[in-house]
Amino acid sequence: MSDESADRIPAADLPPGAVRGHGDWAVGNRGDDRYFAVSRRCRHQLADLADGSIDADGCLVCPWHQSRYDVRTGEMVEGPRGFLGYHGPTPLYTQLIAAVGKLARLRVRRAVRDGDDVVLE
Ligand code: FES
Structure with missing residues (x-):
């Protein structure tokens, strides 16, 4: 049984420049409703x-x-x-680490705005 609310995050919790944890994912907003979701553990x-941040290049x-x-x-x-x-x-x-990285x-998931929420697809 799937829980559709599990992959929805209130957009109000993701203002431009914000990064939040959501389960195994780091979800963020690069501005202009450009959301992203990537796996949460640094390589x-x-x-x-x-707990990271978004730089000027997004x-x-x-x-x-x-x-x-x-x-x-x-x-x-x-690299680090x-x-x-x-x-x-x-x-x-x-x-060396950058080459490995x-x-x-x-991992990457699509994150899109849907009404008042950001949905991970
Ligand atoms: S743990 Fe991320 S750069 Fe070292």
Whole structure:
């Protein structure tokens, strides 16, 4: 039995620039009703991307080491800046993780506005 309300989120909870957790998904609004839903665990060290932010390019930025994701494809477009508790330059490591993140993409669902809700399809 499916629960249709399970994949609906009040649009009022997703103002432009917001990212929220919804089950296994990080759901956000890039502005102009451009919503997205991607799987919630960062490909680097599994940070919760629902705590991330949206940058000026519309990418989802991981809260831990600032890896950037294209939310349309789930691809990591820029690798982490640091690892574990360290935050700072790690050039070769950053490139290596970004290469892995291009292959091991986040899962992506369509998220569209339907009346007062955002629906995950
Ligand atoms: S856990 Fe996301 S960039 Fe490190």
